[in-house]
Amino acid sequence: MTRILLVNRFAPPDPSPTARLLGDLAAHLAAAGHPVTVLAGRLRYDDPKARPAATEIRRGVRIRRLPTTRFGRRRLLGRAADYASFYAAAFVAMLTELRPSDVLVVKTDPPLLCLSAALAARLRAARLVTWNQDLFPEAAEALGLRWAGGPIGRALRRLRNRALCRAESNVVLSPAMARHLEAEGIPRERLAVIPNWPDEAVRPLPATANPLRRRLGFGEDRVIGYSGNLGRAHLADAVTRLVLDTAELPGLRWLFTGGGAGMEPLRREVERRRLANVTFLPYQPRERLAESLSVPDLHLVSQDPACEGLLLPSKLYGVMAAGRPVLFLGAKEGEIARYIRRWGIGCCLDVARPESWRAELQRILRDRGELARMGERAHRICAHRFAPEHALARWEELLAGRPAAARTTEAELVA
Known part of the structure; x- marks a missing residue:
């Protein structure tokens, strides 16, 4: 079975959507027999003062929470410090955890995590898969942050695109996101549309x-x-x-x-x-x-x-x-x-x-x-x-090296 390392700033049982989705995928892969480890920060999305356990086993998944600053999301400088400390801690942890032929899956919290992940994967001969919940720095530019549309933003976009081109696969949430990255020069065969999914416990209640x-x-x-x-x-x-x-x-x-x-x-x-x-x-x-x-x-x-x-x-x-x-x-x-x-x-x-x-x-x-x-x-x-089992099955195909079977087409979504 393939060893899989997933990286995101938040991990279950954190209430953030990225943590819940990552937890679902990690548990599904562990249940299929893969050794799965999650690297996350030692903080909570809704409470920066909380201090979750440094390590734990949850749903068959080993979760390792890294020491980072915990200023929270209220102030830009504090958030930047939290990002920077996670970048550093996660890069060192990726180097210590990865072995040749392991699969490294990185999300987009913090933004541009793919940059250090691409280097770590290259140094350890691991397979890299990026899981893009949003596209940065384009989203920052769209929301009015002028630096993101200037020389700094353009340089970050070039670095991001280079990392995505080196990845084995890049998962996006929608056909529109895939078209955007293809226009940025990411090869179509390295893009896979796999929509997110709801929590399996959610059901209609009168x-x-x-x-x-x-x-x-x-x-x-x-x-x-x-x-x-x-x-x-x-x-x-x-x-x-x-x-x-x-x-x-x-x-x-x-x-x-x-x-x-x-x-x-x-x-x-x-x-x-x-x-x-x-x-x-x-x-x-x-x-x-x-x-x-x-x-x-x-x-x-x-x-x-x-x-x-x-x-x-x-x-x-x-x-x-x-x-x-x-x-x-x-x-x-x-x-x-x-x-x-x-x-x-x-x-x-x-x-x-x-x-x-x-x-x-x-x-x-x-x-x-x-x-x-x-x-x-x-x-x-x-x-x-959008049932969880549909998306998780596509993820299994992707991580097994069958990206064509994992892709969702726009026709499938709207039919």
Whole structure:
């Protein structure tokens, strides 16, 4: 069996989506008989003061957490220090862990981890696979960081592209991301589209059978939810405007579960205006995700149009698995909007016409029957196209050296 080393800044049981996905893949590979080790930082996504165990065995996977700084995500300099310390610790650990013909799988937290991974793989004659949750520095440039579009950004992009060309395979989440990298000069045969997947524990729960909804006291009100990180790429200002423009609608509740840079400003504005129908919850543990994702009648998913083809919000899969329709705020003709219209699993708000949001939302919420039907379709589509076993089987093919069998085509996604 092949020895496999996976590297990401967070590892299970951390609540971050990257940790959950990595944990699922690692456990699946371990169950198939592969010796699997995970290298991660000794910190938590939602609490930089927490100090997880340095080593542990979880679901048959050896997890080794490396000593790094723990400033957290609130300040740019602190985050940069956390990144730098992880780069250094992870590079040394990769050199000590890898043997010839091992498989090294690296994610994109921290960004550009592929640079040191490519060097480590070359020095140890290991096979390199990159798992790209987003494309950096392009995403940084799209979000307005000017340095990312200047000489520094261009140099980083060239280095990134060189590392990806050296990798055996580069996994991306969508056909649009694959097209972007191909345009950057990455050979098509080294690219594989393998979508993310929902937590296997997430399933539809009727409102009447959901203890969390009862505890929150939402009753017969219609609930719009947002779950996960509300960050720079998620149109935090537009989401705040949408909430404030609709908060006074009768019988409507907003539920925000998670964190991120945009969550605190939204919370402060809600408190300043004393809006009683907006509720905030922290990240929920894995065993409560089915309850948490089934509380809303409709889930908001947002993405800055500038980030089209550079990332894909992983919260989409959990929403669909919970059997809930999607309210998308982002590029009207973008990838997610096309999928929503093609599958009939939700509605799209035109990010360029905020004056239309309130009336459109009222129209959407008026028909409870159609909301339920869209949710049922979302659940069926998710089970058919994004079930964990489908993606994990593709990963097995890829790591076995059969990349052609692992690729997902755009036709398969939208058929």
